[in-house]
Every structure is written in C-alpha cells, then in structure tokens.
Amino acid sequence: MIRILLVDDQEVVRAGLRSLIATDAGLTVVGECADGDEVVEQVERSTPDVVVMDVRMKRVDGATATAHLRAIDGPPVLVLTTFDDDDTLAAALRAGAAGFVLKSAPGEDILRAIAAVAAGDAWIDPHVAGRVLDAFRDQTPREPIDLSALTERELDVLKVIGRGLNNREAAAELFVSEATLKTHLSRVLTKLELRDRSAAIVFAHDNHIR
Incomplete structure (x- = not known):
C-alpha cells in the first residue's frame, strides 16, 4: 500500500x-x-x-x-x-x-x-x-563529458533511463532484477555527479546517449 x-x-x-x-x-x-x-x-x-x-x-x-x-x-x-x-x-x-x-x-x-x-x-x-x-x-553548468568511469552495464543503464523507462521496464529490457538496476543507477549517479534520476534523464538526452 x-x-x-x-x-x-x-x-x-x-x-x-x-x-x-x-x-x-x-x-x-x-x-x-x-x-x-x-x-x-x-x-x-x-x-x-x-x-x-x-x-x-x-x-x-x-x-x-x-x-x-x-x-x-x-x-x-x-x-x-x-x-x-x-x-x-x-x-x-x-x-x-x-x-x-x-x-x-x-x-x-x-x-x-x-x-x-x-x-x-x-x-x-x-x-x-x-x-x-x-x-x-x-x-546546470556545462562540464566536459567523461563516460570512461562507467562500466558497460552502467552505460546500458544510463541509456535506458535516458529513454524514460521506469525501473521495472528498464530491468526487463536489460534482463536484470530491479534491485540490480537500482544499484547500477546509484553508481551512475555517483560517478557522473548527478543529483538524481531526473538529472540522469537530462544528461542522457543532452549528450545523445541512447
């Protein structure tokens, strides 16, 4: 509930x-x-x-x-x-x-x-x-883009989140559990110094990460 x-x-x-x-x-x-x-x-x-x-x-x-x-x-x-x-x-x-x-x-x-x-x-x-x-x-200040810190899986997560998929949809597309997806997303936010999920969506959109 x-x-x-x-x-x-x-x-x-x-x-x-x-x-x-x-x-x-x-x-x-x-x-x-x-x-x-x-x-x-x-x-x-x-x-x-x-x-x-x-x-x-x-x-x-x-x-x-x-x-x-x-x-x-x-x-x-x-x-x-x-x-x-x-x-x-x-x-x-x-x-x-x-x-x-x-x-x-x-x-x-x-x-x-x-x-x-x-x-x-x-x-x-x-x-x-x-x-x-x-x-x-x-x-949001423009910063140089550096995706090298992301693993391949973390980059995949950023791509699907950037398309606006929710956790359930993103996890299904990547064939992982929702818990695993949330863990990867948390690491993406930390590594890219993004405040939250909405910021990740904007980051992916602005940098053509698809």
Missing part, C-alpha cells in the same frame, strides 16, 4: 485527488495539507511514501516545501503543475522534485505518476517534458 500526503491550498483539488486515489486499491491518502508550511510536520506525523504537491500556495510554495523535505531526507515529491508554471517549475526542479504531472492529466496518468515516484522512478509528464529539460539546462 502506497501512503500519500496531499498538499494543495484548494479543497476542491484535494477532494478530487482523494476520489481518484480511492479508485486504486494500492494507494491510500494518509494526510492532507492546505499550505506548504504544514508539510514537514505532517510528513513526520503520517509518514507517507510520496507527497503530491501543488507548486502555487499562499504562504509557502511547493518548491520551498520540497526543499525542506529534502533537508530532512523526506519522501519523494510529485509536483502538480499547469501549463503556465514555468518559473515555479524551474524552482521545483532546483528543490529536487522527483516528478511533474499536469493537474489536467487523465486520472490514470496521475495514478501511474504517484506509483512511479513512490517506487523511486522519475515521472515527467510528456506535455511539460520540454520545459523540464530546458529548466535543467538553464540551471
């Missing part, structure tokens, strides 16, 4: 998400917040596996709340965004959000995004993928 904390300053949005999540027997809502300044306390109280977070809130925005969660090694954050959230999207990236999904996305996609982020995958809604990549490029 995946435990979810909902964070949005609009009750109607939270109610809609509650109803959607209730249709999936593998998901449950364990807490809610009406603003970003409530998130850390609620995470400590309800111990969710994933936080579904709006970016625009009155007192503390989603990017700031996400940064606070990273500081306490909190659960991964799936950001709810809209088409006109470019500035807040970039801020959420810098703060370390693990996924981005449009509020207007089909319910099935939102449920899949929640499950993916809870499992340690990255999720980037295809409608905002270009903006996500642009935001990462704008904030």
Whole structure:
C-alpha cells in the first residue's frame, strides 16, 4: 500500500485527488495539507511514501516545501503543475522534485505518476517534458563529458533511463532484477555527479546517449 500526503491550498483539488486515489486499491491518502508550511510536520506525523504537491500556495510554495523535505531526507515529491508554471517549475526542479504531472492529466496518468515516484522512478509528464529539460539546462553548468568511469552495464543503464523507462521496464529490457538496476543507477549517479534520476534523464538526452 502506497501512503500519500496531499498538499494543495484548494479543497476542491484535494477532494478530487482523494476520489481518484480511492479508485486504486494500492494507494491510500494518509494526510492532507492546505499550505506548504504544514508539510514537514505532517510528513513526520503520517509518514507517507510520496507527497503530491501543488507548486502555487499562499504562504509557502511547493518548491520551498520540497526543499525542506529534502533537508530532512523526506519522501519523494510529485509536483502538480499547469501549463503556465514555468518559473515555479524551474524552482521545483532546483528543490529536487522527483516528478511533474499536469493537474489536467487523465486520472490514470496521475495514478501511474504517484506509483512511479513512490517506487523511486522519475515521472515527467510528456506535455511539460520540454520545459523540464530546458529548466535543467538553464540551471546546470556545462562540464566536459567523461563516460570512461562507467562500466558497460552502467552505460546500458544510463541509456535506458535516458529513454524514460521506469525501473521495472528498464530491468526487463536489460534482463536484470530491479534491485540490480537500482544499484547500477546509484553508481551512475555517483560517478557522473548527478543529483538524481531526473538529472540522469537530462544528461542522457543532452549528450545523445541512447
């Protein structure tokens, strides 16, 4: 059972998400917040596996709340965004959000995004993928590319992750277990000094690693 904390300053949005999540027997809502300044306390109280977070809130925005969660090694954050959230999207990236999904996305996609982020995958809604990549490029210094530290298997992992495959799909394609895949991915991130899976996707995309 995946435990979810909902964070949005609009009750109607939270109610809609509650109803959607209730249709999936593998998901449950364990807490809610009406603003970003409530998130850390609620995470400590309800111990969710994933936080579904709006970016625009009155007192503390989603990017700031996400940064606070990273500081306490909190659960991964799936950001709810809209088409006109470019500035807040970039801020959420810098703060370390693990996924981005449009509020207007089909319910099935939102449920899949929640499950993916809870499992340690990255999720980037295809409608905002270009903006996500642009935001990462704008904030990431260009460094000389050196892949020599990667083993052949680690390079294979980087290739499939760069194509947007989740852990289950990537492991199946490489004929390894998900645990083995996660181990290789962790080594890739360390060797290339990449912050997280989303950064690995951008790195592979920008450097045409396929």
